[in-house]
Amino acid sequence: MLLAGVDVGGTNIGVGLVGDDHQVHHRAKEDTPTSVDALVAQVSRMVRSLDGTPEAVGIGIPGIIHDDRVVQAPNLEGWTAETDVAAQLSADLGVPVSLVNDAQCGLVGEWVAGAGQGSDFLFGVWLGTGVGAGMVLDGKGYDGANGGSGEFGHLVVRPGGARCGCGRRGCIEAYAGRRMMTESARALAAAGRKTSLFEHQEERGKAKATSGVWAAALAEGDRVVTEILDEAVAALGIGVANVCNLLDVDRVVVGGGMAGKLGQPFADRIAAAARPHAVRKMADSMVVVAGLGDDSGVVGAAEIARGRLG
Amino acid sequence: MLLAGVDVGGTNIGVGLVGDDHQVHHRAKEDTPTSVDALVAQVSRMVRSLDGTPEAVGIGIPGIIHDDRVVQAPNLEGWTAETDVAAQLSADLGVPVSLVNDAQCGLVGEWVAGAGQGSDFLFGVWLGTGVGAGMVLDGKGYDGANGGSGEFGHLVVRPGGARCGCGRRGCIEAYAGRRMMTESARALAAAGRKTSLFEHQEERGKAKATSGVWAAALAEGDRVVTEILDEAVAALGIGVANVCNLLDVDRVVVGGGMAGKLGQPFADRIAAAARPHAVRKMADSMVVVAGLGDDSGVVGAAEIARGRLG
Known part of the structure; x- marks a missing residue:
């Protein structure tokens, strides 16, 4: 078929x-x-x-x-x-x-043919302009009472923290959504910190700082983007741990542009950031990068x- | 049958x-x-x-x-x-x-015969010595890949915050579990703050500060227990909002000893504390106190x- x-x-x-x-x-x-x-x-x-x-x-x-x-x-x-x-x-x-x-x-897609195969309790974090999520619970796609589940990007992990695009404070997306991360870099650059992010953007002729632009600035060890990514990983770690604590999933797939560019080492960093906040032991291979790009x-x-x- | x-x-x-x-x-x-x-x-x-x-x-x-x-x-x-x-x-x-x-x-129990009747996307927070939770998702009881779901009490809502009984920091239970709340009251009393909590406990001849003891101290406006309950409500609010953001449930039942003693006004306070952190509008009657005691x-x-x- x-x-x-x-x-x-x-x-x-x-x-x-x-x-x-x-x-x-x-x-x-x-x-x-x-x-x-x-x-x-x-x-x-x-x-x-x-x-x-x-x-x-x-x-x-x-x-x-x-x-x-x-x-x-x-x-x-x-x-x-x-x-x-x-x-x-x-x-x-x-x-x-x-x-x-x-x-x-x-x-x-990852469940059927990618990194989520074989799991029936699966959480997916999608990192792009914003932060989205999908769920397979008890072997079935889950989307909530009114299709609104999976607002992982708007889990509040730092009450009173950074302002999010949604207007609230301390959401995961305020730290780990590419649009907000780029805004943070712009604010730090305006405050006098040196960053190559926007040079990479210009070089590649992009209208915005894409995941590829971010990956390039990270690869050369740019301090500002490194710090912002550290904050993103910390926020994602708290979020992933909370999802594991609440839902007892057995695998977390990390996908989207940023995950595609940074690969499994990025998923490993998120797992390491999650572990201290997880009430149960998280298996070594619990957080995996998406396989289908x-x-x-x-x-x-x-x-x-x-x-x-x- | x-x-x-x-x-x-x-x-x-x-x-x-x-x-x-x-x-x-x-x-x-x-x-x-x-x-x-x-x-x-x-x-x-x-x-x-x-x-x-x-x-x-x-x-x-x-x-x-x-x-x-x-x-x-x-x-x-x-x-x-x-x-x-x-x-x-x-x-x-x-x-x-x-x-x-x-x-x-x-x-x-609440789903079949109490305050959860009619909902197929239901979250239950049980407030007692600790903080437990149950879930009915898509019309079916949910308990995760290994029976470990519902660790709502160990959602981290204040990273680096109060020490929890589980050894980690910032868990909801560190603020809203009765055992931890009582420890906070004891610590404040030891630091010289005045509270009637332990007098109420003694008066009732209880081995620990039960929900009834707490309710009695709260009813007379004891400052220490009032402050501790305010913190509990704030932590529960962040947690309930995060559950709604993640799972799009359509009702939250609050049960257990503390909810039984404090009733629907307590559930209303949790809802009010949740609203600022919820990405979708929460219906007025979304958080309800358990009906079956x-x-x-x-x-x-x-x-x-x-x-x-x-």
Whole structure:
């Protein structure tokens, strides 16, 4: 059976054809358009362009989704609860279309074909512009009473601490979301600290400090970015320990751009930061970096669509 | 159908006969013996003394349980993974016996017949000597990969903060567990602050400052206990908000001795403390005090035993 997975990000849309082997056989990637109508047309065209006809389509987007409808998608312009993208695309393509949170898609992809294989109590932390999370609990994808679970980025780990993009203080994302980390670097640079982060950004011709830009500045030992990453690791450690304490998961997958660039040593640092706060012993291999790279979201979206076919 | 529920605490054992109406029809209460063998004999006798023959028995104990075996029960002497109480009792009584964490029993009781009715995404905080928790996620009791979920008392909400009984710092239990709260009061008294807590304890002839003792000192506006309770409420608020952010539950039940004595106004205070840290709006009636009082554990244990009969 062939399924299509669609990974909608703020910058790009990735589409892939996924087979019974849970691998991506054919793929397409394009810029994300600004209007929702344009996006529906574009995703429809991209899916049709694939080398095979899928029996169902799954779409992952950065936002809160409930029953295939958007509850909140602050990073996608024009997406509201009234925008029924799944129904529009389903009418267009003639197959069932599922709409799901992108971090949940990423984790399901890793569960089925990546670093989460074999675990039925799995937590996934997705580190990108913000900090998202997905969960597989008792062998089943979990998304809460109203699709709003997995707000790991907004767990408060330092009450009264750094201001987060959400307006509150001390959230994990205030320390470990790339957008907030870049703001911290900018503030420190403005205060006279020397950092090469923005030179790397300029050199690479990027509109923002991407994970690659961060990795480059870290690799040369830049003090400011090193300190900011230390704070991020500390915050992620408290968060991961709290998730283990609360949910007794047996594996934590760390994915997203930052994890992709920094790899398993970064996951190991998060585990080391978590251990002192964990009430139970954490196994050595408990925190692992995602194995499918950019494909996890596409594979997961396709697999969720497959699961819904019954 | 009749079931028996057994609630084993550090001080008392409560046993009840529960019918299809989820109510306790007949009950017995005795002191908890010190040895495990004596406990098995005593529970067996207490169950036989009930006014009816149960088709299954559920036992809740304060500890980590996995597959009906004790993983850890620091508050019960002599209970280890080798102590197969469920099998011993089952052989003795001739019916299936389930062993479950007591906070999980309490929450299931509230879910079936108390303040949690109608919710399928339910979190229960049990405030007693320590701080325990139970979960019903997606309509099913949840206990994690190895029975260790629900360590809400050991969520770290103030990194580097107060020392907890578990040896770590900043756990919720360090602020909101009655044993730690009493230690704080003792330390403040030793440092010269005036408190009536220990006078109330003596007056009532209690070996420790029970929830009733605390409630009495709070009722007369004792400054020391009021300050300690304020800290407890603040810590519980951060924890409850984090649970809502992570799990998107739609109701939180607060039970246990302290909640029983302080009632819904206490639950309202926890909700008010949680709101500033919650990423989604929390409904007015989201945090509710347990409705079954001392019966929740017995009813929940019986209902878990019923569920296992298939």
